[in-house]
Amino acid sequence: MSHFIDRRLNPKGKSLANRQRFLRRARAQIREAVQKSLKDAAVADIGKERKIRISTKGTREPRFRLDPRAGGERDFVLPGNKEFTPGDEIQKPRSGEGGRGKQASDSGEGEDDFEFTMTQDEILDIFFEDLELPNLVRTTLKETPSRSWKRVGITTSGSPTQINLVRTMRNAFGRRLALKRPRPADIAELEARLDALERSEPQTSEAREQIVALKEELARANARRKWIAFIDPVDVRFNAFTEQPVPTSQAVMFCLMDVSGSMGEREKDLAKRFYMLLHLFLKRRYERVDIVFIRHTHDAQEVDEQEFFYSRQSGGTIVSTALEKMLEVQKERYATADWNIYAAQASDGYTQSGDARHCVEMLNELIMPLCQYYAYIEILDEREMEVFASEDSGAELWRAYRTISQLWPNFATKRIARPSDIFPVFRELFRKSETA
């Protein structure tokens, strides 16, 4: 009458459809919450699952409720009387303290905030949505790292360039042994004996018979050599390859930022998004990614992430100090033989006059030969963006850097005012990875 069923092996994710519906429903709140949460997150933390707290606006499920606090009268029964006797008065709890009994607590209004965990993919989806990444890039970012061809044994078919000579020759040799293919030495010996017999005087009938026999044998041996090939198609072996994900190696990402007074909250937030995206991208390509934060005013320092984004410094602006600092750190810790070097510089475009030229020299001669990629973003506000609509106009640093990008294809410059402006900076970078 009773029977058992083991359901544990049933497919998982039965309520996935419900979750997707919920995420779509609360899209606006979730987006806001994710942006906020990423704002406080470390650059390297993008792409981890995280807790999200959203308000229930938009996912509220109202029901008719009675509200005994607003009017009317009621009786209710509680357990645990200690000293009360009929007629006693008890002060009501202040509203907001949480009520006693069910009536007050499940009115459906108590749930102002709502916390749940989002997976890495869900977070990235939202993050990407804002950056307006092309779909192709989204998927490459979300999926596994680079792949490369790897030897996986031997096959019997393949392209001639992949012939495995050792294996092929070994097979041929074995086959020749097994089928008793006469060696050149055997032939030579037969010929020598024949020759000796033919030359011997006088020719006896015995010798003549031997000559006939030897000639036959020699003919058989030669025929055998013909039909047992030295290398037969069945001997040929090829190296086999398969595509396998391979962690390429390691990369270091230098984040350079101007932190002088002119870089406000908004500018830093945009820069942070840019660094996050770059980090995410590098993370997919390289097994290990180090981040070096260098901030500068008229003087550059290597700092930790917290200070990089949140502490303020006053002073002038000399960009070249940051470049010097970067070179110094690179020489000390990141040899080009072992590390792929990426650099991203964010600034509002102002530097001490004359410094721009110095920067260009340093970049051209010292830095660009080391770097895989160097991105310069200039963060403007929307008003400035209109003024500098043309690529050619701009402040000193911008004009100076434009000359570099003409020399070096892996040097990108871009002005951004909105999150959606960030991605085009990477276009070159992604295009490279797509064709590679």
Place this chain on the structure above:
Amino acid sequence: MAPTPLFTEPEWNFQTLDRVCRTIEEIAIGELGLDVYPNQIEIISTEQMLDAYSSLGMPLMYHHWSFGKLFAREEQLYRGGYSGLAYEIVINSSPCISYLLEDNSMTMQALVIAHAAFGHNHFFKNNYLFRQWTNAEGILDYLAFAKRYIAACEDRHGRGEVEAILDSAHALMEQGVFRYSRPPRPSRERSLEKRRRRMEYEDISRNELWRTLPAGIEPPAAPPVVDPEEDYGSEMTLPEENLLYFIEKHSPALRPWQRELLRIVRSLAQYFYPQRQTKVMNEGCASFVHHTIMHMLYDRGLITEGSLLEFLHSHTGVVFQPEFDDSRYSGLNPYALGFGMMADIRRICEEPTPEDRDWFPQLAGSADWMGALKDAWANYRDESFVEQFLSPKLMREFRLFQLYDRAEDSTYRVTSIHDENGYRRLRSALARQYDVGVSDANIQVMGADLQGDRRLLLAHMMHRGVPLHEGTRELVCVHLERLWGHEVVLEDVEGDG
């Protein structure tokens, strides 16, 4: 010769489960005389348990975002360690499906089998509310139909459209039940047949040529197929307490498939309605049954002392009642009250005190406690059960007291406590507290002007002057207007004060 225990290891396996289940079944049916649906016991993982939570405990459910929200919330609570998972979930269906968590120890599995597969199961099969108002044989088929139908609607009409109707219907779920007249049973064949006929009608009445008519000229209206069981727009009976039913039948704005969605939500509300009315009894019955059976197993040496202690640890946790000023307090615990009352009935039958003879003359001293309990399980709901069987002894044990609350006052007044003068009033007050007819807002349709401006008139029948919560009232009215398609007026009416 002492019998060997059924199990000694904490790990379970299917052989042991089967052996234990058969032993429990012998006791439950052979000795206690319980009457149950066939059992289907399913072992599930924690993730599947969370799945089940978020689909109202049903094995099948249509898709809706609110279930996703529930899942996310439960998962967070569970992963954060704020709440444990239930050891079991049981479904009122035939066969009766119980879910057992794979993490349970063997003792817990035995406890849960006794609790769900026999306790709850007996209650579902025998309680008059479930017998009259739910259809245990049909529910799974009906859910399968509902899921398919709603998925088909999403394909045909778009997810947004379907979601909007479901949102609105969910908001009215509590006002979507018949409390007094018995609803028609949802039968799978009838639903399918009806749906088939509708599709057929749509197919017949579609003609490719009509698509080529110039704009402004309507295709000829085909005569509607008359469904003898459907009577849209027929005489309305007023007042009507079931808002969803009324809207489904009379709303001028809804298309046929939207009416069908309302009917699905309404059927579910009706299916769950008995469970809301019998929380105390249902859990009490199951707890009493598992308690009795586990002790019988122990008395016969079928479980070890260690198992008994593990069981008691869990049992006392479940029937624990924090006092009102305890930070853990969140209302009366239905397990505690239900189990307390049922154990008390047994005590009254077996060892009555003079007080019990006064209060329960027909029970006191009658040796057939199981008969008394079975009668209670079959014929009462929480309200009437408390009114009938709550004994003075239990009121003293729970130290119950009654407060009078008037909204204008800044204090509560203690009106009665667990003493000679208070017992009866206390008991009636507690019984009223379990009357869902009082705790749910009582909203009735007073009229709808279908010929004129199509305004829908609703009245909230106030009970002792308690008004509706302002914030939610507005929000629900928006949903009402979406379903009705025209203005909806909701008035407070002094009711039964």
